[in-house]
Amino acid sequence: MVSKVVKVLCPFCGSDKISKNGHNKTGKQVYNCNNKECNHRNFIEQYTHKAYLPEVRNQVLKMTVDGTGTRATGRILGISKDTVTAILKKQKTGLGK
Ligand SMILES: [Zn+2]
CATH class of the missing domain: 1.10.10 (Arc Repressor Mutant, subunit A)
Structure with a gap:
């Protein structure tokens, strides 16, 4: 079985322990980072492919x-x-x- 799910990583900590959190005003997918060590609890998908902040x-x-x-x-x-x-x-x- 091949999963089609795209792996999204937290741009701040690189964790893959994230969950979807709806969309923001501009319709972008918002994610929550579930890494306890991470100071940034949510981020927008567009950051995913960027280098670390x-x-x-x-x-x-x-x-x-x-x-x-x-x-x-x-x-x-x-x-x-x-x-x-x-x-x-x-x-x-x-x-x-
Ligand atoms: Zn994070």
Whole structure:
């Protein structure tokens, strides 16, 4: 059996523990994040394919600078180690400032 359900992840923490929460004024699907560690309880589907929001990225980078390990950073922020690695990798290739 092949499930056709598209996997939506929380853009803030990368968790897949989310649930639908109706639609907003513009008709976009709104989701709730059920990750207890996540500070953002709901988000709109359009964010799904975007990179992680600057807030999360900055936090990851700050913690890395402070010497927090990848695994610990992920645990504290409620995102996976792979997500942390991806953020760091992206940061290295896309130097902004
Ligand atoms: Zn979340």
